[in-house]
Amino acid sequence: MRLRKGRETIPTDTLVGPAVVRADPRTKDLTKRLQAGEIAVIGHADIDRVSAEALVACRPAAVVNAARSISGRYPNIGPRIIVEAGIPLVDGVGEEVLAAVAEGEELTLHDGELLRGEEVVAAGQVQTLSRIETSMREAEAGMNTVLVDFVENTIEYIRKDSDLLDEEIVVPHVRTDFTDRQALIVVRGYHYKEDLAMLRPYIREYRPVLIGVDGGADAILEAGHTPDMIVGDMDSVSDAALTSGAELVVHAYRDGRAPGVERLQELDLECVLFPASGTSEDIAMLLADDKGAPLIVAVGTHDTVIEFLDKGRRGMASTFLTRLRVGSKLVDAKGVSLLYRQRISNTQLWVLALAGLLAVFVALSATAAGQTVFGLIAAQFDGIARWFQSLFGLGSATADVAAAGLAPLIPGRLPL
Template sequence: MRLPTVRRTRTVEPGVMAGTARLDRRTKRLVGRLRPGDIAVIDHVDIDRVAADSLVAVGVAAVLNAKPSISGRYPNLGPEVLVQAGIPLIDDLGEVVFEKLREGAHITIEGDAVLLDGETVATGARQDAETVAKAMADAREGLSVQLEAFAANTMEYLKQERDLLLDGVGVPDVETRIAGRHCLIVVRGYDYKADLDVLRPYIREYKPVLIGVDGGADALIESGYTPDMIIGDMDSVTDDVLRCGAEVIVHAYPDGRAPGLARVQSLGVPATTFPAAATSEDLAMLLADEKGAELIVAVGTHANLIEFLDKGRGGMASTFLTRLKVGGKLVDAKGVSRLYRQNISGSSLLLLVLSAIAALASAVAVSTIGKAYLTVVSEWWDNLVFQLGQLF
């Protein structure tokens, strides 16, 4: 059987790069199809850090964005991540890149131009550390406007979902037993891998209810765990994970529409809907709280204003109120991997092993049984040496 030819990105000359284009208007959906060396073509205003981290992790060779990666609304963190990783970022290429390019096309990047079959199809603005720093500085000046909008969104959400926030109205019944247990809620956000790794002893000892929020369910599987529940709009969790046996809660719009429900049902997986205007990670916290969780541990969730804004959606205002609601139970694991890391040097480990051997040898040497064993071993050794001497 003939294997398909795999084209890798190659540098033709300084400032020129050729490779395979992968296109999608949803960055997190595109990440699942990307391979190392691919050129990602996206349509993403204000690239957030989570999206940038996922692109870096995949190993893309370059990112072509139809929209501005920094619009100036707020200082989003994604472009800086890409530039620091040495990944070329070309901005504001326009709708033409999706009209002219097709999935799998072999394209060339020359400076700030994109070429297909030797012809320029789009020209944008190539970003570097200097241009990103300037755009971020300009964006910080307008942060007060975004803060006012965030406050307005927060009040609007409070009016819309006050029954859910205050009384738990609308929280669906679930089969998973939560009352009196710890809940670990995993979002595929900042530092989730490192924090999950550090939390292994906690998970082993307390056996919390494992709740994956969309792609957070995949993160749990990748770390060697099976989620008990999956909550989200089902746009970034894989089919195999949806079939893992976890209880599935589909995030629906306030009017009851749930676009992700059809996908789950097509896989033959039973699911319950949870209509609300909040984000999926907020629904996971509210559900755990309403069902009597003793403690809620959050991994990869959003914890500060810049992260709320960096998520790029007005609905993030719900996170602020949700944290006020469940604050007494909530423990944010963000950055725990940087706060505490178990480091054992090789020399320390060797010293520990040698000390254990020395202690064991001493115990054997002073005990009656140990002396008898030493006598037997000594005689066996003398016989072995004698027999070897006879051979040679």
């Protein structure tokens, strides 16, 4: 049963399944194998926008979250995206569910309860838009405190820990040639798919160095391009991207530790280490700047408080400092798809094309060469008419009438 309340459809006895279950505490890992119609079991506190969009793209039958989808720490919009897509979201069922379910088994979801036959495996609250809006208002009320903490953490990091303004920071040597080539850095952030699609003409014309930051490399592949370089800790990029031929730059800790190297060694892939503080997208910008890229275009990068909270970060010092260092080279493409929309409809394009053809027709008919061409076309029509006459045994008078009927339609008709 479903009750209507304003614009919202409230599920009062949600029933899903039996359906195959896919479980993973890391949403970005789960979405790599989640199929349409399956039940996704995750452990994701404060579901962020990018994760929610990735889940919706997989078209699961339902999402069961071991954690609270909105903790109240800040107004994250991921849960709303899932529910507005018509996907049931059951919230706060407990961390035990991740161990209690087996990958690939078939379970049923009924009224907030995950069932194995008659056994209740886990139970939580079915989220609705009204509940989500209430939680969002409560989270927004506490944003002043969160913002103050965020700014204080940013300032403290700048004063004590950052090496990004250090003139002696060592940028590694890479084989990718940036000479007279702009750099396009892609991160799987807000609107990255739409913005990449809008930048297709730019990529085709300028041939920039395509740099994928971790999963951004897969975004480049999905857009029909091949990354020239992949930068990051290599934990959220696919094997297909890693083996695409791109140069691999592993973001290491300042003490030289680089957990991502182990995965590349297993794939027998060579890499370059870049020890530095900050985020992987920061060091991608620093590398492009150091290697001489005249312009750096960024897609999907994070630079607002909500985006950093979505990523679980308590400050944005490294991003602030990186932008100071890179300076006027950086162009942020975020939201290009929202700023520009095609205003010409397909119908208008067809009308414009037909008008153009008509103009060409009239122009040709006014010239001797055009009249000759149209006369040859008329002769072909006459031949077709006579062929029909011989095929169906039509009288010569009928064929002449048919030919005569076609003749006035074509200017410059040649005499038979």
